[in-house]
Amino acid sequence: MDTPRLSLAPYLCLAGAVLLWGTSFTAMKYALMGFAPMVVVFLRMALASLLLLPAWGHVPKAGRRPGDLKWLALMCLLQPCLYFLLEGFAMSLTTSAQAGMISSLVPLLVAAGAYAFLGEPLGPRMVLGVCLSLGGVVWLSLCGAAEQAAPNPPLGNLLELFAMCCASGYMVVIKHLSRRYDSWHLTELQVFAGAVFFLPTALATDTRWLADPAGALAVVPLEAWLGVAYLGGVVTLGAFGMYHRAVVSLPSAQAAASINLVPLVAVLAGWAMLGERLALGQVLACGLILCGVLLGQTRGGRRAQDASPTGAPTADA
Template identity: 30%
Template sequence: MPLQNRRLSGIFALLVVTLVWGTTFPAMKALTANFTPVWIIFVRFAMAAVLLSPFLLRAGRGDLRSGMLLGLLLFFCFVAQVEGLALTSSNRNAFICGLNVLVVPLLGVLGGRLPEKRIVLALVLAIAGLTALCWDSGSWGRGDTLALFSALSFGVYVKVMEVRTQAATSLLSVTAAQIGTVALCSALWLLLREAPRGPEDIANYWTYLGQHTARYWINFAYLGVVATAAIISLQTWGQSRTTANEAAVMYSFEPGAAAVFGFFWLGEALTGRGWLGAVLLISGMIVSQWNSESRPAGALAPE
């Protein structure tokens, strides 16, 4: 595949990833009324891990190590994000989590490599769009701090993924390993921190979870099958064809998508300032692709 077509296909894949991720904010927000954040993460990633488990059978040690490292980072991203989502509005959570677009180029600067001018301009537009889209009144709270930690963790995750996917032997093996790691980490967290100890409490605990999980099975199925198994696989594939800076700008569109889906799902209104923010975000995405420099093709052929 020609280099330019390879990059464009990766960019389009990340655009789809971002749009679907936008739906997860209202989907998870609806679930936080009845479930703890870690239970939501566990069910979501356990379903995805089962679907992708066949790809672990032929995984090499290097891919398993990469997947475990990425999965550990991803677990902390999601714990902080969903914990924060339970304590604040989906728009505000999306705005603060969207600040991860600053983390990737900052890591590059700390490593002695300045971002390209087009990326700087795109980041300015993206941050302006995020601010216009999701700004609301109110003092800083614990939910905002958790969302900020999620943004920092996700920025590190994006940068590590850029390196690890370029050296991977099998993208789907890396993806399956990281999703399985998130499921395992969340299961351990539930056992150590949330599971009740007394026999009666245990019975009530599982009865409650069973009844409500069955009630919201469509939400969990969507989050596990579509938004996790399929989309993280697509993200891994797409990011192997783009730079971390370009991926960060593409991800900056996520709060815009979250605001749109939040309106239809949760009834959260999108104001004129919100539409302005969406336009600025899209502008940032376009600017990120102007006069882009070529980069070496990834070491991994698409599967």
């Protein structure tokens, strides 16, 4: 009787990780109801750091070799620093649904980065898939209309695209580092570096917390606090842990393919929780993006399955 439960556990973990990553875009919109973008990111990194701190001495740490420091620094620069710097402002300008759709580009961008920097082959289907998906992003941005919760979708989508480029570069770097470093140790380094980086960034971009911290605190709604808690405690750590548990037991291709469901969850969560709507042109643009992603990951295209679990879309998204 125990065998079915054991075989089902990896799939439940995979589904849970996809659900958390997909809903993280909606949680970010809730957090932005009370905090400036960089304040949200700092609080998220600080909370994750506090939760990971007790485990610091229990996570295996490989001895560093000459040259490792530059790779570790590049990892932290790409994600969380540049990634969240870009995505934080992107989420204040566009809808969670559109940002979630753009995140589906990550597997294709990873393959393109591996081709450019690691010399890995890039099939013609992958090239066509990248072109179709980028065309879909442009179409999606041009169809986006300004609204109160998304005042500048084209700029927000562009920043989100740049954030995905950083995430893809990070995955290429993590592929190199994960051969020797424990994935949880790399996560610890990232959240600690993020907390240090985003503290001055948050204070510089939102001076209310220096001038009148009590007043700034008083106007933050409960929804914003819940959004930050969900991002820092549940998404950053929970999604990563579940995805890591899943890929240990499942084929990497199967686990990586499931990431394509994250944009769908993001769109549904934005519709159900924020009342976001997509116009017909945006729906068609989303379809073009997904077609490009699926084309690039079918046989004949270069699958971006080799990325480490730590680099799943926005295990920190």
